[in-house]
Amino acid sequence: MSTALATERLGMRYGRRWALQGCTVELPTGRVAGLVGPNGAGKTTLLHLAVGLLKPTAGSIAVLGEPVVARAEQLARVGFLAQETPLYGSLSIADHLHFGAALNPHWDAALAEARIERLGLDRSQRAGTLSGGQRAQLALTLAVAKRPELLVLDEPVASLDPLARREFLQSLMEFTAEHEVSVVLSSHLIADLERVCDYLILLAEGRLQLAGDVDELLASHRRLIGPRRAPSRIPASQQVIEETHTERQSTLLVRTDEAILDPAWTVQEVSLEDIVLAYMGRPAPDAELTRSDR
């Protein structure tokens, strides 16, 4: 199986602070992966490492099967839409298309023109005067007309209103449906990710908390509600991700590959948002490790 993105104990340090640490993840090609995590979790750092804007302090990172070295051929295979969609404010839309054509050997001019046409944008308009939604669409046009094999998007919809957000994600989905491309998309709007992603990568405090196929994650997580019981009395096959107890009742979010047979539990399916929130609230994996070692 070929990988779109593969990291091995990847770490990035700014000064004395580790923005990303011990991150090992493998994303198969052809997937649309959502990268989630609270602010400062290391999402942007991971994406910048993937597109070669940063060099890792520790570990290694590879995209599309080769280590990230920011060579021209590799840059051509990866499309990137940075946070806050940077564009040259004084340059017109036509200039931006020219920019893309001049700097990318595989530039798909027809695709770019068609997208600008469909969006109803005036080609002579300066990028600085575009609305947030239009900026994002222009930036996405630049990224996709490069015809990348991996498309990396850093919070592309964070600043958009709900309508623009939906239109943007629709454009993105159209492109991924038409072309064979892997996507990594970071966002903290889980509802949006749920609609477009089939893979989930969750970071918190610079560490990888969870990575996996969305359907598998949904299938393997359950909420159990029942009479209060101590965590030690949960079977080992059920990994407790989150627990809340009242005087009489325990509510657990567990990960298990087996069916829940205990009749004392009321078993509920969980949403992707439930899973994400449960993992975000959890202590970092190695902190947990040291606790169980004791």
Added chain:
Amino acid sequence: MIWLAWRQFRAQAIATLAALAALALLVVLTGEHLRHVYDASHISGCSAYGGCPYPTMTAFGGHERILSALLGPALVVVPALLGIFWGAPLLARELETGTYRLAWTQSVTRTRWLVVKAAFVGLAALVAAGLASWLVSWWYAPLDEFNMDRFDPSVFGERGIVAIGYAGFAFALGLAAGALLRRTLPAMATTLVTFIVARIAFTLWLRPHLLPTAHALQALGGANTGITADPGGATLFATAPAIANAWVVSGRFVDPGGGTVSPGRIHHLLHTLCPEIGTTVGPPPGAQHAVPAPGGLFTSCMTRLSHQLRELVTYQPPSHYWPLQGLETAIFLALALALVAATVWLVRR
């Protein structure tokens, strides 16, 4: 990539071209007039050093006074402006506004991106400074021929080819400051301050030693010697005399054989050979400036002193003018290349 370099530089290039065109118009119109006056006044055979009939000299020397006071300093400013407005924003603006994330994730390595942009704009800076300097040098040519002072430090940087070196250096300085500070305004300010410091330091400490100096032993006289009236008595001091088309670096007293003379001995000589000077030059209390001694007294004193003292003048001869221009330009351009290389290294990290 060339297209991008040009597109982002277009507005600045047009503005600069317009400014150069305006300068050319001004220089050609007034310069032609200046040449006309120069030819008409028949002074091509004489100079500020003499040989001119007095009215001619004042008539020509005072011509285009305002413009001659402005054009030279304006040329000194040109490289600084290029560094501030072309060099500093080139990287700093991309880093500040975040567009570097767009530029560096296209299918062009950031090294190539930077090298092409820096080469394109940098070479344009050299050309712009070269043109400006050529215009200004042409304008001053008759005045320089008359004043014979183009080697003087106050004029040296305003003529010839050194402005090209300064422009390259200022541009690279701006580029490096932008990469280091990542913000446009601080990069601009740093460029200006560093450029001024580098220019002054070079002029004061490096230029005098680039080529071996020539020496001349001169008899003491009004042109190279002065007397101060200190409260403690009169003191003899050496001034740098003017030598046509040369750059006089320094002047000091030696004995007739060329050996060093101690200040004490000079003091002693002055007071024994010219006892009347110390008393005649009645020192106003606290004053410490050159007081012209009464003409006859001063001249006879100098004649007497000349048996014991000479002034050793250190200077760069006129033949060193173009070698020094070339050397200074080359050094500043080499510094510029080193700065660009350092910036490339910074950006790759």
